[in-house]
Amino acid sequence: MVLGLFTHRGPVGQYAAGQTLGYMLLWLATPLGAALFPRFSAMHAHQEAERARKAVMEAAARLWTVLLVGASVVAAVSPWAARWVYGDAFVQAGFWMRWFAYAAVWAGMGALVGALASAWGFQGWQARLLWATLPIAVLLYGMARKEGVMGVGLVAILVQWGLLAALWIRLARSGLVHAGWFVRASMLGWTLWALAAWAPMELRLLLPVLAAAGCGVLRVGMLKPWEGLR
Secondary structure, X not given: OHHHHHHOOOOHHHHHHHHHHHHHHHHHHHHHHHHHHHHHHHOOOHHHHHHHHHHHHHXXXXXXXXXXXXXXXXXXXXXXXXXXXXXXXXHOOOHHHHHXXXXXXXXXXXXXXXXXXXXXXXXXXXXXXXXHHHHHHHHHHHHHHHOOOOOHHHHHHHHHHXXXXXXXXXXXXXXXXXXXXXXXXXXXXXHHHHXXXXXXXXXXXXXXXXXXXXXXXXXHXXXXXXXXXX
C-alpha cells in the first residue's frame, strides 16, 4: 500500500500496481515467516506456543483493523482523496457505473479465491465461488469497461486481491491465521472506503459508527471464527 501511495500519480492502474507489488513481496516472503514460527513453537511447551500464536494473531487483527479504519477516515475527511486515489475519470463516472465496477472487483476477487482454494485442495463454498462469480465478473467488467470507468486498473486490482488471497490462504494452511479474516477485513475495508469516497456528507458522518460496528464484527469473528477454508 505504501508503494502504491508513492507511485500513484493519477490513474488507478499505477496505484493498484504499487499495491500489487507490495502484496507480491508479502506473498513471496510467506515461506520465510512460516519457517520461523515452527522454531518459535519448539522453544516452548505446546500450550505456551498456542497462546503465543493466538496473541500474535490478535495483535495482527487489531493492527489490520486500525489500518483499514484509518485509511477510511482519511478518505472521508479529505475531499480530494477519492480523486487522488482513483483518478478523475473514475470519480466522475455515474453512480451505478461506479458500483458496477466495484461489484466486478468483488466478483473477480471471489473467482480468484475460489480458483486458489480449488487448486490447493480446499473444498466447500470457497472452491465453488469460482463457478458462481466468474460469469458475473465478466458481465460487470464488460459494462464498466464500456462506460470507461476502469480498464487496466480493474485488472490490476483483481491481481492484487488475488495475491492477497493467496497470502491469506497460505497463512491459513500453516495454522497462523484463519482464512475468514481475509473475508471480514476485505468487506470492512472496501465498504468504508466506498462510503468515504462517494457518500454524501451526512452519510460520511456515520463512518465512525460503521467502523466501530465493523471492529465489533471482527472481534466476534476472532472469538468464534468461521468454519472456512480449514
